[in-house]
Amino acid sequence: MASIFEPSLPTPDLSHLTRADYEHVYEPAEDTFLLLDALEKDAQELRQLKPQVCLEIGSGSGCVSSFLGALLPSSSALYLCTDINQHACRCTKATGSQNKVTLEPIIASLASPLQHRLANQIDILVFNPPYVPTTSDEADAAQVTSGISGAWAGGKSGMELTNILLSSVPKLLSPGGRFYLVGVVQNGVEEIRQRMRQAHGLDSEIVLERRAGRERLWVVKFFKAAAPS
Amino acid sequence: MVRLITHNLLACHAKGCNANNFPLQFKDVEIEIREAEFNPDFLRGFLPKIEWKALVDSARQIGDTSLPAEQPEMVDDDFLKSLHHVLLELHIEEGSMTCPNCSHVYPISNGIPNMLLAEHEIA
Numbered sequence: 001m002a003s004i005f006e007p008s009l010p011t012p013d014l015s016h017l018t019r020a021d022y023e024h025v026y027e028p029a030e031d032t033f034l035l036l037d038a039l040e041k042d043a044q045e046l047r048q049l050k051p052q053v054c055l056e057i058g059s060g061s062g063c064v065s066s067f068l069g070a071l072l073p074s075s076s077a078l079y080l081c082t083d084i085n086q087h088a089c090r091c092t093k094a095t096g097s098q099n100k101v102t103l104e105p106i107i108a109s110l111a112s113p114l115q116h117r118l119a120n121q122i123d124i125l126v127f128n129p130p131y132v133p134t135t136s137d138e139a140d141a142a143q144v145t146s147g148i149s150g151a152w153a154g155g156k157s158g159m160e161l162t163n164i165l166l167s168s169v170p171k172l173l174s175p176g177g178r179f180y181l182v183g184v185v186q187n188g189v190e191e192i193r194q195r196m197r198q199a200h201g202l203d204s205e206i207v208l209e210r211r212a213g214r215e216r217l218w219v220v221k222f223f224k225a226a227a228p229s
Numbered sequence: 230m231v232r233l234i235t236h237n238l239l240a241c242h243a244k245g246c247n248a249n250n251f252p253l254q255f256k257d258v259e260i261e262i263r264e265a266e267f268n269p270d271f272l273r274g275f276l277p278k279i280e281w282k283a284l285v286d287s288a289r290q291i292g293d294t295s296l297p298a299e300q301p302e303m304v305d306d307d308f309l310k311s312l313h314h315v316l317l318e319l320h321i322e323e324g325s326m327t328c329p330n331c332s333h334v335y336p337i338s339n340g341i342p343n344m345l346l347a348e349h350e351i352a
Binding site: 050052053074075076077078080084086089090093102103104105106107108109112113114115116117118121144146 | 230231232234235237238239240241242250251265266267268270271274275278280339340341342343344345346348351
């Protein structure tokens with residue numbers, strides 16, 4: 001394996017984004033960087049998968065999808081991004097251009113308008129959800145107003161939005177597809193993994209864990225079994 | 230960026246709208262053409278995911294008639310070049326997309342489609 005000698009990929013260029021943008025859009029932070037590190041750690045595996053359809057949910061600044069587009073041969077996949085926040089979609093598009101990756105932002109909640117056509121088609125699904133435990137009312141209000149609090153307010157156990165997506169992940173992933181999810185210790189990653197295995201037959205693996213200030217973060221990867229060849 | 234590759238994957242998801250909800254119909258579009266890197270392997274791999282009739286009809290709606298009505302059995306370079314242009318180089322910057330079933334209108338502004346629904350429209 002030559003991977004350990006591979007120079008690490010730079011963080012995407014975000015110099016075009018301003019303070020004014022970060023008033024409306026989540027600024028990349030430790031959780032974002034942990035996700036980048038997790039994707040980079042899996043770089044060889046992701047390239048071998050030859051993904052054609054990538055979807056990032058809640059793409060925010062566009063940092064993660066731009067990174068993914070640099071990690072993979074950029075013209076070899078479609079990089080779809082959704083965010084309920086229109087400012088985030090604008091930033092996602094700009095960050096793609098800035099980093100020479102064509103990203104396709106769509107103002108939408110989760111994968112809603114794509115669910116019908118992308119059944120069993122998503123090769124790489126990525127979600128850095130609003131994972132901070134809050135009241136349900138706070139989480140609902142954050143989603144309805146589509147502002148920056150939608151990037152973190154996660155409701156009960158920080159899992160309210162994530163739980164909605166988890167139930168549709170098995171339908172969305174292609175055979176062999178991968179789903180990367182970010183969270184904190186309060187979300188209960190072992191319970192999530194067990195539930196996905198028992199209810200949907202998806203195996204998983206913790207890719208990285210890290211303490212960042214008061215948060216204990218993790219990135220977990222779920223796999224859908226490849227089609228028998 | 231609404232390119233036809235993305236448009237071919239979007240369906241109406243309003244409450245109760247489950248049939249004949251694809252493809253969304255373009256209206257009052259402004260289009261920009263931007264060159265993209267030609268990648269025949271990507272196109273060959275993506276072809277089975279495309280709803281062909283929806284792609285051809287939508288391309289015609291926005292004024293591009295270069296694709297054949299039936300998907301050819303022989304995938305040659307000329308065909309892939311036309312497909313490349315239609316799927317990846319036409320950017321719908323402004324306009325809207327209407328559901329053929331429930332007539333819900335999804336606006337496109339600065340190249341970004343707004344697929345959000347009001348709370349009472351969510352399934």
